[in-house]
Amino acid sequence: MKQYFPAPLFQRAFFASLLMLLTFAGIAETKDIPATCKMDCMTPYGQVLGKDKSGVTGYSNCNSDCVIFEPNKHDGTYTGIKWQCVEYARRWLLVNKGVVYGDVDYAIDIWDKIDHYRNVQWDEKVPVTNHVNGSETAPEPGDLLIYAKVMFGGTGHVAVITEVDEKKGIVRVAEQNNLNQQWPSTHSREISLIKNGNQYWLLDGYLIGWKRAGI
Incomplete structure (x- = not known):
């Protein structure tokens, strides 16, 4: 003879089981995050910080000491380790230019170890050029700022230059894992731009210069 749960009892049992599963999943997820990624966070790890005008989202990395070796992909293409600055720059180039750069250990390596980008669709090399801060080549949207x-x-x-306004003397950038704060608008911060003679200077500490794709 078949037995049936009364509807209210069945519903209570179902929702209790669901709540337990969600709780255990949350605990497991929390345990996977190291202590350095849960303490002294400017914003919680993985929180959306903002989007640039092209719609590329920047996420919080909690603080600069946080490293979780979890790869991120965009449309099947590897962009880097979540949510490092290198990952955002590579994802931005992929979305906006259709190119990516190769593997690097650190952001600084992009300056002297990356001599080309790769067109993802055609698997072709794209030439790049370096322009030191104070060069006669003005920064442009799409350039990577290397520190x-x-x-x-x-x-x-x-960081990625997303806007340049020479009249106002500013550039706007998008990035991850710097301030790890909510963006004020469609950019993470503004940097002062001055022209002295034929030289262009971005007034930002430790900036080496900007890297440009020949597209």
Whole structure:
């Protein structure tokens, strides 16, 4: 003879089981996050910080000491380790230019170890050029700003120029794992730009220069 649970009893049992599963899943997920990624966070790890005008989302890395070796992909293409500065720059180039750069240990390595990007669709090399801060080549949207090794204990930093306004004397950038704060708008921060004679200077500490794809 078949037995049936009364509807209210069945519903209570179902929701209790579901709540237990969600609780255990949350505990397991929390245990996977190391202590350095849960303490002294400017914003919680993985929280959306903002989007640039092209819609590329920046995520919080908690603080600059946090490293979780979890790879991220965009449309099947590897972009880097979540949510490092190198990952954002590579993802931005992929979305906006259709190119990526090769593996690097640290952001500083993009300056002298990356001599080309790769077109993902055609698997072709794309030439790149380096322009030191103070060069006669003005920064442009899509350039990568590369910062010296002294930043973040020897890793350096990379950010993407998303807007340039020479009249106002500013550039706007998007990035991950620098301030790890909510973006004020469609950019993470603004940097002052001045022209002295034929030289262009971005007034930002430890900035080496900007890297440009020949697209």
